[in-house]
Amino acid sequence: MRTAVEELVYRTCLALDAHDFERYLALCSLDFRYTVKAHSPEIRRDMVWLDHDRGGMEALFRTLPRHRSDPGRLSRHATVYTVDFDAGETRANVVTGLLVFRTAPDGGATSLFAAGKVHDAVDLQDGKALLARRTVILDTRELGIGTHIPF
Amino acid sequence: MTRTASEWVARPKLPATHFVDRRIYTDEGIFREEQEKIFARTWILACHESELAAPYDYRTFRHPAGQNLVLVRGDDRQVRAFFNVCPHRGNALVYEPAGNARTLTCIFHAWTFDCRGECTGIARRKEGYQSRLGPGDVGLRSVRAERGPGGFIWVNLRDDGPSLAEHLGDALAVVAPHLTEPLEVFTFQRVRLRTNYKLWHDTNSEFYHDFIHYFNRVTGMQQPGYFERKYAPFPNGHVSVGSMEVKYDRYEGGQSRIGWPGLAQGGWLLVDLFPGITFNLRTSVLRVDTAVPVGPNEVLIELRGLGLARDTAEEREARVRDHNTIWGPFGRNLHEDFLAVTGQGAALGEDPRGAGWLLHGREENATIHDEIGLRHFYAEWSRLMGRSPSSPFASLAGVAGGAEP
Numbered sequence: 001m002r003t004a005v006e007e008l009v010y011r012t013c014l015a016l017d018a019h020d021f022e023r024y025l026a027l028c029s030l031d032f033r034y035t036v037k038a039h040s041p042e043i044r045r046d047m048v049w050l051d052h053d054r055g056g057m058e059a060l061f062r063t064l065p066r067h068r069s070d071p072g073r074l075s076r077h078a079t080v081y082t083v084d085f086d087a088g089e090t091r092a093n094v095v096t097g098l099l100v101f102r103t104a105p106d107g108g109a110t111s112l113f114a115a116g117k118v119h120d121a122v123d124l125q126d127g128k129a130l131l132a133r134r135t136v137i138l139d140t141r142e143l144g145i146g147t148h149i150p151f
Numbered sequence: 152m153t154r155t156a157s158e159w160v161a162r163p164k165l166p167a168t169h170f171v172d173r174r175i176y177t178d179e180g181i182f183r184e185e186q187e188k189i190f191a192r193t194w195i196l197a198c199h200e201s202e203l204a205a206p207y208d209y210r211t212f213r214h215p216a217g218q219n220l221v222l223v224r225g226d227d228r229q230v231r232a233f234f235n236v237c238p239h240r241g242n243a244l245v246y247e248p249a250g251n252a253r254t255l256t257c258i259f260h261a262w263t264f265d266c267r268g269e270c271t272g273i274a275r276r277k278e279g280y281q282s283r284l285g286p287g288d289v290g291l292r293s294v295r296a297e298r299g300p301g302g303f304i305w306v307n308l309r310d311d312g313p314s315l316a317e318h319l320g321d322a323l324a325v326v327a328p329h330l331t332e333p334l335e336v337f338t339f340q341r342v343r344l345r346t347n348y349k350l351w352h353d354t355n356s357e358f359y360h361d362f363i364h365y366f367n368r369v370t371g372m373q374q375p376g377y378f379e380r381k382y383a384p385f386p387n388g389h390v391s392v393g394s395m396e397v398k399y400d401r402y403e404g405g406q407s408r409i410g411w412p413g414l415a416q417g418g419w420l421l422v423d424l425f426p427g428i429t430f431n432l433r434t435s436v437l438r439v440d441t442a443v444p445v446g447p448n449e450v451l452i453e454l455r456g457l458g459l460a461r462d463t464a465e466e467r468e469a470r471v472r473d474h475n476t477i478w479g480p481f482g483r484n485l486h487e488d489f490l491a492v493t494g495q496g497a498a499l500g501e502d503p504r505g506a507g508w509l510l511h512g513r514e515e516n517a518t519i520h521d522e523i524g525l526r527h528f529y530a531e532w533s534r535l536m537g538r539s540p541s542s543p544f545a546s547l548a549g550v551a552g553g554a555e556p
Contacts, residue, residue, distance in 0.1 A: 036481065040338070040339045041247060041248050041249060042202070042210070042248040042249055042339045042341075043201075043202050043249065043336050043337075043338075043339045044202075044249050044250075045336075045337065045338075047337070047338045047339070048338075048471050048475070049338070049475060049479045049480055049481060050475055050479060050481045051471070051472065051475070056404060059403045059404035060404065062403065063365070063402070063403055063404070063483075066365040067365050067366075067483055067486075067487065068363055068365075068487045068490055069486065069490075070486065070490060141340065141341070142340075142341055142342060142343055143340075143342070143480045144342065144343065144344070144489075145342075145344070145486060145489035145490055145493055146342075146479075146480040146481060146482070146485060146486040146489060147480070147481060147486065148481065148483065148486055150481060
């Protein structure tokens with residue numbers, strides 16, 4: 001079961017790396033919710049930088065082609081640290097280390113874009129794992145030009 | 152028609168106030184001069200009062216003239232600003248960007264200072280200095296600090312000169328009536344961009360670039376009233392922009408708006424303050440930017456999102472959502488703005504001595520795609536720098552580039 005959970009986390013990274021948003025959403029449950037947070041020591045507050053339910057994520061992905069976005073490619077490198085199952089093994093809580101690298105389109109130089117941790121809740125049914133809740137907590141707050149595509 | 156090398160550098164057939172020499176964005180000497188003649192002599196927005204709400208709260212600020220400052224709320228609730236440097240051996244006094252401390256203690260040799268900048272202790276003073284130097288002989292370097300509209304704290308490195316109110320004049324009049332309630336910063340983002348600070352402020356000072364923003368095109372440019380929005384110039388290089396009714400529901404996912412007290416439904420007010428500060432009030436959020444240049448082709452931009460201090464949890468959540476849709480690090484518009492200005496930085500910065508021009512020549516009766524905001528900025532820039540932006544390396548005398556548009 002742990003393998004299925006780990007593979008789900010890695011597949012979400014591969015789908016977003018490939019801009020394959022349909023494949024990403026297929027890995028998420030119908031009540032999926034996605035949040036990016038960071039703590040600001042400057043204002044001494046936790047900040048929410050993105051917060052969408054599944055419908056919001058679908059709208060975000062649908063409108064992307066109409067926007068001007070960074071032509072650089074992001075590469076998500078995840079390491080699943082812990083997987084904790086509930087008693088009935090219907091849900092797993094997962095903590096993953098995440099590094100995001102950006103490769104420039106001109107010349108291909110790669111640089112670290114962001115670091116943080118991903119806290120996932122994964123629904124488990126009939127041996128299948130679906131992402132129900134993802135909260136990305138960023139260490140990196142200086143994100144340069146930013147990105148239209150979530151982590 | 153393409154241009155040959157000589158045609159490329161020929162002066163545009165526009166008034167000298169309607170284009171600038173691209174080297175004003177890349178020349179190291181001009182940048183150092185800007186630090187001295189502009190940033191070290193004018194009012195700069197450092198932070199918001201909600202960031203140091205309690206007595207003894209402190210907040211650091213990297214000043215665009217190059218100094219590191221610390222702002223401290225005193226036991227009398229007054230906010231004071233100082234160089235963030237110990238007068239003993241020049242160590243940074245405060246390392247964290249914000250905090251609370253009754254005493255500021257230098258970690259290096261344990262000298263101590265109070266919230267008013269007075270030295271309160273010199274470790275082993277008698278043994279080392281005998282009667283030659285005591286706490287009364289040293290202290291923190293104070294910097295003028297004033298509270299402005301909306302509770303923002305401004306600093307000025309000059310001991311004298313115009314007050315903040317004199318510097319701002321009526322430039323904030325369009326937004327000030329909407330900033331009377333206590334505000335609170337709910338998000339802070341510092342971004343380091345490879346571009347010149349003026350290119351960032353230029354972008355904030357013209358709406359012609361709405362062509363890059365799908366969000367602004369469908370909610371604004373394609374709606375009635377957009378092309379009637381007008382610029383209003385103010386003394387000291389500031390401009391404001393009139394409002395319209397933005398149709399946020401024209402963008403998928405942009406429907407939820409709780410508004411802002413007194414701001415008309417879909418209203419949008421914007422003020423650009425010389426030399427690099429912008430107040431942007433739209434949807435349910437006030438966004439305020441401060442540009443902190445660190446080199447001719449490098450700028451830190453501090454972006455703040457503010458709501459009302461009295462917000463309920465639900466109201467705050469709605470403001471955060473509105474902010475993030477267009478302005479967060481994953482937002483639609485901010486990323487596009489950053490793409491454009493870093494594209495300029497790449498194109499200009501990689502050829503810092505390259506000759507050529509950037510055009511500021513659109514005239515549309517001061518309406519939204521008129522570039523009067525840029526021309527007004529550079530008239531003030533010219534006045535303070537003693538240089539014409541279209542002939543920056545020529546004597547200003549006899550060059551018609553420094554006049555008001």
